[in-house]
Structure formats: structure tokens, C-alpha cells
Amino acid sequence: MKGAEAVIESLKKEGVEKIFGYPGGAVINLYDALYEEQEIDHILTRHEQGAAHAADGYARVTGNPGVCVATSGPGATNLVTGIATAQMDSVPLVAITGQVPTDMIGNDAFQEADITGISMPITKHNYLIKDPSKLTKVMRKAFKIAGNGREGPVLIDLPKDIQNAEINFEYKDVDIRSYQPTKKGHPLQIKKASKAIMEAERPVLYVGGGVIASNASKEVRKLAELTMTPVTTTLMAKGSFDENHPLSLDMLGMHGTKSANYAITESDLIIAVGARFDDRVTGEIEGFAPNAKVIHIDIDPAEIGKNVETHIPIVGDAKKVLKKLIDRIKEQQVNKEETEWHNKIERWKKEYPLSYDNKGSRIKPQFVVEKIDETTPDDTIIATEVGQCQMWAAQFYDFKRPRTWVSSGGLGTMGYGLPASIGAQVGKPEKTVWDIAGDGSIQMNIQEIATATKYDLPINIAVLNNNYLGMVRQWQELFFDKRYSQTNLPQNPDFVKIAEGFGAEGKIVEKQSEVKEAIEEANSSSKPYIIDFRVEKEENVMPMVPAGASLSEVIDSEDLRGG
Amino acid sequence: MDLHIIGLLVENKPGVLNRVSGLFSRRGFNIESISVGVTENPDISRMTITLEGDEKVLEQVIKQLNKQIDVIKVTELKEDYVERELALIKVNASNPDERSEVMQVADVFRANIIDVSKKTVTIEVTGDQEKIDAIIDMVKKHGIKELAQTGVVAMNRGKKSIKKGEENE
Structure with a gap:
């Protein structure tokens, strides 16, 4: 059996059903082994970062390790933000990257990047396989490490010649003498x-x-x-x-x-x-x-x-x-x-309940989140981007069940939510999935709408569009004398046209009275659906503990007005 | 700040030193010295690290090292242990008087002269940091042309060993 086939067989032994990835020269053998594969579905994203976040979202909702694949060089470096996101949130992830042939490593070959070096501080562990006889052992170890103890990402760098090498496939459990996490409390x-x-x-x-x-x-x-x-x-x-x-x-x-x-x-x-x-x-x-x-x-x-x-x-x-x-x-x-x-x-x-002032002519972003909560079942999966949208989703959606919240907490990765919601929908096809996004962060991986369309994933995206990078603007308002340096996004693209261009559906909502109906429409649509909610522009996330203050110094909008 | 000596057993694989030293720089721990060599088991290397820091830093260092998959065992060496360092010191000595003076100093420190040329004498000395500092101080006036030090290697005295450290504690 070729090394590439052994990788696929190993994935099957690990019970992997879905993988997310993007082909390239250094993984062409691996993709060839996937060509007629029946048991494993490969989801082709539009960017390797999307593949890493999708695998991460898949892992968070299913509890099983997510798997992503990328080619050497730029393919591998594009995974980096996704791997770091998984590392900071302790998400089990196995990332497989192609590498230039072993005899060319270190020569600055075409599409060569030292991805084991690059990913060392952002993985739980990583491997560069130079000996084909170790391939299956490394695969087993990678899954064992990723999903055991404190979970985290493991990267396997797989040179092209190793994928092409002839090996005896044997898949056995391995003992890792230096990794024996304590599980039972004293x-x-x-x-x-x-x-x-x-x-x-x-x-x-x-x-x-x-x-x-x-x-x-x-x-x-x-x-x-x-x-x-x-x-x-x-x-x-x-x-x-x-x-x-x-x-x-x-x-x-x-x-x-x-x-x-x-x-x-x-x-x-x-x-x-x-x-x-x-x-x-x-x-x-x-x-x-x-x-x-x-x-x-x-x-x-x-x-x-x-x-x-x-x-x-x-x-x-x-x-x-x-x-x-x-x-x-x-x-x-x-x-x-x-x-x-x-x-x-x-x-x-x-x-001190969580609250907001629902006055004014524009839609309040918190109101949108509340309406999503109202119109969706308890097991709905809420993914988020990062910033104000993330905090409003956390505050105004009442979470009741585990593995329904998919958000980049530690690293705070903008552009996470859309690909993660794709991974979540792949992992839980029967559930309603929403990505609560801002107009800034949705543009960071917006190409992934194409992935959702291609695989008929009926994810919904709520863009809380305030024409600002809202969280930074909020800090500028409160701590930098309203000097809105580079946080203004007055010329956002037409998100509906973008959605339609990718084969998804979309709608602009400007009135509060239309919010609920639009959400229900998205819920029942069988296509990916983007709603561009034109929300209050300078709404703040409150309460807030200012940076460097202690928790007892938490302030809300009323404290601000009073002061 | 206290100086601590940590003994590590690690997998003898490429990149392990990089993992360990990377951890130190990433987490802002200060390494004074690090030395590595293979053990009696060719699959396992032993590292000796000296670092500066208070007890809290030391505790984090040990825990973070233990988290590394390729690190098999970590112990702090304290109290009953021996440590040695080796230094090669190339000293200017262009006349017989200078040469004999340097040799006498070396003799007192039980150091070896391992190379002599018309203009230089090279001393090999082993001991703890204090002894090495002392001999350097003594020969400094001749002018040190080159100095190479290994960093500390250390182990427990007697039957206590890093492998069985836990059992004995």
C-alpha cells in the first residue's frame, strides 16, 4: 500500500468520516488516494484557513477530532490561524500538510515552508514524517494526543515521497511513554x-x-x-x-x-x-x-x-x-x-439584568440576537465571528445545551464564524446553524459561502452591519476620545449580491418590524442565507469591565450616563 | 532571583531541543545555560537547564516542560547533587615566564593544559561555576583570547536518580 492510501486507511481506523481541505502539488498523491474513496467525505473549502476553521467547528459540535488537509508552503501557512485558534480553545484537530520530498527539505524548494517549525508554538504536538515505516504509528499518536487529556491540534507534515512510498499497513494502538495525562482526581x-x-x-x-x-x-x-x-x-x-x-x-x-x-x-x-x-x-x-x-x-x-x-x-x-x-x-x-x-x-x-435601550429608529443588534433565540429550537448551533457581534450573541442568546456555541474565545479570530458554521453544519446536518457576524469579520472569510452553496449546507448568517469595526470603535469611543482611527467601513459591499453571486440567498433588513420575519425565512430556507441587518451604528457592548480594572468595577450604560 | 538546575529526560529525536528552548523564549523564562547529550539509552537524551526565577516561575517551567509530548521526565536538582561545567580558556602567553605562570595557576586549579603555541596556552578546567570563574579571574591579566564553556551538567548523588526521582521523594 502507498503511504497516501495508508493515511486514508488510518483516518478510517480513527473513525473519521469528514475531512476539510484544499489540494495542491505536495498532497496530490493523498488526493489521488481520496479519488474513489467511499467512506470519507472531503469538503473542499475555498481557502485553507476555511478548512482549518471548518474542521474546528466540526470538532466543537461533534466532540470528535476535526481533520483538515493542505498542501505544502502557502497551503500549510494558510492553516496557521486556524491551528492557533484550535490551540487556544483546546479543540481536537489533526492537520495534515504536504511537504516537499525529503531529499529537498531545507533547499528552499518550490512551495516549501518549515511548517513543523512554524506551528511548534501553536500545536499541542507536531510531526514531520521522514520514515515511511513510522507513518501509521504517527497517525495513531496524532489522534491520541489531539483527543486525549487537554485536547488540542496536532499537525502531521507529510513529504511527497513518503506519500508515494510502499508500506505495510498495520494499525495498532501505541503507547506514548511521555504522555500519560492524569484523569482521576486525587x-x-x-x-x-x-x-x-x-x-x-x-x-x-x-x-x-x-x-x-x-x-x-x-x-x-x-x-x-x-x-x-x-x-x-x-x-x-x-x-x-x-x-x-x-x-x-x-x-x-x-x-x-x-x-x-x-x-x-x-x-x-x-x-x-x-x-x-x-x-x-x-x-x-x-x-x-x-x-x-x-x-x-x-x-x-x-x-x-x-x-x-x-x-x-x-x-x-x-x-x-x-x-x-x-x-x-x-x-x-x-x-x-x-x-x-x-x-x-x-x-x-x-x-442588573442584561439589557439594552430599544429606542431609536434603527434596529438594535441585541434585538436581532433575541429574535434568533426566539425563533430557533434549543439545539440550534450558534457560531460567531469576533468582536461586538460575538459578545451580543453571548449575552442575548440563552444557551441551554452544550456544544451549541461555536466561537473563537482565546485567539479571538475574526473570520472564524462562517467556516466554523460550515463545519458545524457538516457535523450536525439536522440542526439549524447560525453565524452571528459583524460587517467587518464576515468579510475575512466570505469566500466560504461558496463552500456552503456547493455542499447544500443551509447555514444562516446574520450580519450585524453597523459600518464599523465595532469593538475597536467602542474602545476608541470610551478610551481614545472618539478618534475613530481606521474603524469606519462606510462602503461595505452589497452582502445580498455577494450571497446571490455565490448561489446563496440574502436580504437586507432595515426595520425592526421585519427582523423576525426575515429570520424565519432564513430558518426555513434550504439554501445558505445571509441577512444584512442595518443596525444602530454606535451601539456599545455593556456591561464592561475596562481593561486593567477589577471585576467589581464593572460599568454599564447607566453608569456611563451617570458619570 | 534564585538559580535553579533542572534535569530532563527527553526523546532523542530531532527538534526536541528546539521545542524546549522555544518554550522558554515563548513563555519568557530565562535560561542561563542548557546542555544536552544522549544517555545510556540511545533513545533518550538528557538535558540540564539552569534558569533564573522565583518558585512560581520554576513551578510553571516544570509544568510546561512536562506538557511537552517529547519530555519524559523533569526534576529539579536541589540539595544532594553534583554539578560540573567544563571550560576551555585560551590565554595569551608569549614568553616562558608567562607560560609558566599560567601553568602554575592551572596546576593549582587541577586544570589541564591541552594546547601550547608560541603565543598561547589553552587550559581545560572542570568544576562548578565558582571554580571556573575563579580561574578565569586569575588568568585574565594575561589576556583571554578565547573562552568556550559547556554549561552545567548535574545529577543527584548516591542511588537517587532522575528516572526514579519520584519513588525516592
Whole structure:
């Protein structure tokens, strides 16, 4: 069997059904092996970056590693932003790149780029295969590393001659002596944690993307209900805890709710699960939960103690640890009741709900998000671009189920949402998929509408069009004296014509009264559908913790007016 | 800032040194020295890294190194360990008096003279950083033409070893 065929056979052994990619000279053998392939569908994107994000979106909604393929040189470097996005959000991804033949490596050959060197800091691990006999082993290792422990992207660089080499196909499990992640939490630490939880008066569960990755939503709910602990989720954990649940504080951090940020500040016990105390979450670190003990449950020991001091670290898989913790607490049969803490939180939630001023003649972007929420089923997948659109989607769509939120949190990649929603729709063909976009970010990978059309993927795109790079404009308004340097986009293209040009459908919506109808039309359309919502131009994302301030200093529109 | 010595066992594969040193620069850790060589098992290399930083930095360094797939084992060497460095020092010595003076210094430090020319003497010295600094200080007045140092290599004393470090702790 040729190396190229062995790659395809390996993918099958790994249970891969869909791959995203773009052919080129250095992967021509691999694509030849795909030519008559029945079991694996290849989705041809219009740019390699699109392939990487699509594979990432596919992975986030299915929980299985996404696979993308690109040729050497520019094909490989075009994957870089997608790989970095997956790395920052711990998404399992296997990227396969072609490489010039082994005897030409290092010669500055045509379309040669040192992609293992380039991708070293943005992958969990990577491989350059120089010995064909190692090919299948590397494939197995790549999937094992990508999908095990703290998940992440793995890149395999595959020289052309290796693809063409004759090999004996044998696919066996491999042991990686240097990679044995701890999954079970330490019993003593779990005991300590349960004690701390039982003794806490003002506990908060601070839940991150690790809960989605380990499918631990049910356990989070059980623990929260059992111990009457309010829950705040990070951007990455949206959907892991029903935001309509009475114990939900919604999102915390820079654009989180006031109630979540106040609760963290006054808490005496933070139970962090699969979260990494990112600067967008903590605000100024000294002011983060100043009176709280911290329990930190994480599969990655390097996250523990990285940003904040941890009193009870538990290294392990969130689901496994939470189960043990719940069992332990149940044994003690202590009933937790409503206390002054819960009343206080209730008061905050009533006093400071997420809100916006729905006056004025123009459509409010938040209104669009609310209408999408209203008209779509609970299992709808919401992908986003990055910036204001992303924050409004996070704030005004009530997430109820895990793996329905697909957004670039860590890297903050504009241009992510459209290809990611394509990957999501490929992974979950039966679901409604929306990409909530801005007029800036949608233009970063707009060519991918062609991919959606080609594969009959009925994704919907809501462009919250304010003719600005809105988040940067907001910062310029608030912190740079309204000097709108290079954030004005007065001459946006006609998004409807673009959609139509690609064979999709589109509509411009300028009146609030037409918003709902247009969304319903998109929902029921069998084609990709773009709605160009002409929204309020200088609407801000509120509440907001200004950069460098602590969470207790969160401001909203009223504070701004008052000040 | 404290100086720490870390011993690493890593896969003996191309690019591993790059992964380790890249990690240090990327995360802003300061390497004082790094030395690498193969171990008794040809599949495994051993690195010795000396770095500057407080306990918190050290903890992150060890955790981040452990996260690297090609890193098999990481331990800090503290208390009961031996460390050695090797330096080659080429010193100006253009007359017999100078030569004999340099040789005497070398003798005191139990260093070897490994090359002599009409104008230079080359000393090979092993020891800890302090000893090497001391001999450099002594021969400096003759003028040092060239200096090459290996960086620290270190290991635990006695039966304790990096491979079984955990069992003994």
C-alpha cells in the first residue's frame, strides 16, 4: 500500500468520516488516494484557513477530532490561524500538510515552508514524517494526543515521497511513554474540596470550556443543585449550564453580567472547573475574588496556579472528578438551603439584568440576537465571528445545551464564524446553524459561502452591519476620545449580491418590524442565507469591565450616563 | 532571583531541543545555560537547564516542560547533587615566564593544559561555576583570547536518580 492510501486507511481506523481541505502539488498523491474513496467525505473549502476553521467547528459540535488537509508552503501557512485558534480553545484537530520530498527539505524548494517549525508554538504536538515505516504509528499518536487529556491540534507534515512510498499497513494502538495525562482526581483532594464546599457560605461555580470538552454539563448541574451553588460560565463554557436555570449567573468577565462579577468578588469559595483564569475573565488579578478560597479542577496541571493562587488543586478530567465529588457530598447528607447569599444574588439579577435601550429608529443588534433565540429550537448551533457581534450573541442568546456555541474565545479570530458554521453544519446536518457576524469579520472569510452553496449546507448568517469595526470603535469611543482611527467601513459591499453571486440567498433588513420575519425565512430556507441587518451604528457592548480594572468595577450604560 | 538546575529526560529525536528552548523564549523564562547529550539509552537524551526565577516561575517551567509530548521526565536538582561545567580558556602567553605562570595557576586549579603555541596556552578546567570563574579571574591579566564553556551538567548523588526521582521523594 502507498503511504497516501495508508493515511486514508488510518483516518478510517480513527473513525473519521469528514475531512476539510484544499489540494495542491505536495498532497496530490493523498488526493489521488481520496479519488474513489467511499467512506470519507472531503469538503473542499475555498481557502485553507476555511478548512482549518471548518474542521474546528466540526470538532466543537461533534466532540470528535476535526481533520483538515493542505498542501505544502502557502497551503500549510494558510492553516496557521486556524491551528492557533484550535490551540487556544483546546479543540481536537489533526492537520495534515504536504511537504516537499525529503531529499529537498531545507533547499528552499518550490512551495516549501518549515511548517513543523512554524506551528511548534501553536500545536499541542507536531510531526514531520521522514520514515515511511513510522507513518501509521504517527497517525495513531496524532489522534491520541489531539483527543486525549487537554485536547488540542496536532499537525502531521507529510513529504511527497513518503506519500508515494510502499508500506505495510498495520494499525495498532501505541503507547506514548511521555504522555500519560492524569484523569482521576486525587481522592484526598476531592475530600478536601467537598469539605470546603460544605463549609462555604458564598460559593460560586466558575465553569470553563473544559466542562464542554469532557461532557460534564450534567455533573455541573447536579453539583450546583445539590449544593445550591450559583454557576457562572466563561465564554467557552456557554451551553454547559442552562442560562435560564435559577442558579445561573450567566457569563462573567469583561462583558459578563454584573451579578456574575459581583458574586465572584464577594464569594468565599470559587470552584473553578475546566477554566483557566484568563485575563478577560479575571480583570485585574488582585481584585479577582479577593476573599475566596479557590478549588481548581483541571486536566492540565500547568493551568493550576498559573494566574491565581489555588488552595485545593485537583488534576483530572472534569466529569470524573465532579462525579466523585458529588458522591462524596451525597454521602454526607447535608442539606444546603437558600441563604442570604442566594437572596443577594437574586437581587443583583433583578437589578442588573442584561439589557439594552430599544429606542431609536434603527434596529438594535441585541434585538436581532433575541429574535434568533426566539425563533430557533434549543439545539440550534450558534457560531460567531469576533468582536461586538460575538459578545451580543453571548449575552442575548440563552444557551441551554452544550456544544451549541461555536466561537473563537482565546485567539479571538475574526473570520472564524462562517467556516466554523460550515463545519458545524457538516457535523450536525439536522440542526439549524447560525453565524452571528459583524460587517467587518464576515468579510475575512466570505469566500466560504461558496463552500456552503456547493455542499447544500443551509447555514444562516446574520450580519450585524453597523459600518464599523465595532469593538475597536467602542474602545476608541470610551478610551481614545472618539478618534475613530481606521474603524469606519462606510462602503461595505452589497452582502445580498455577494450571497446571490455565490448561489446563496440574502436580504437586507432595515426595520425592526421585519427582523423576525426575515429570520424565519432564513430558518426555513434550504439554501445558505445571509441577512444584512442595518443596525444602530454606535451601539456599545455593556456591561464592561475596562481593561486593567477589577471585576467589581464593572460599568454599564447607566453608569456611563451617570458619570 | 534564585538559580535553579533542572534535569530532563527527553526523546532523542530531532527538534526536541528546539521545542524546549522555544518554550522558554515563548513563555519568557530565562535560561542561563542548557546542555544536552544522549544517555545510556540511545533513545533518550538528557538535558540540564539552569534558569533564573522565583518558585512560581520554576513551578510553571516544570509544568510546561512536562506538557511537552517529547519530555519524559523533569526534576529539579536541589540539595544532594553534583554539578560540573567544563571550560576551555585560551590565554595569551608569549614568553616562558608567562607560560609558566599560567601553568602554575592551572596546576593549582587541577586544570589541564591541552594546547601550547608560541603565543598561547589553552587550559581545560572542570568544576562548578565558582571554580571556573575563579580561574578565569586569575588568568585574565594575561589576556583571554578565547573562552568556550559547556554549561552545567548535574545529577543527584548516591542511588537517587532522575528516572526514579519520584519513588525516592
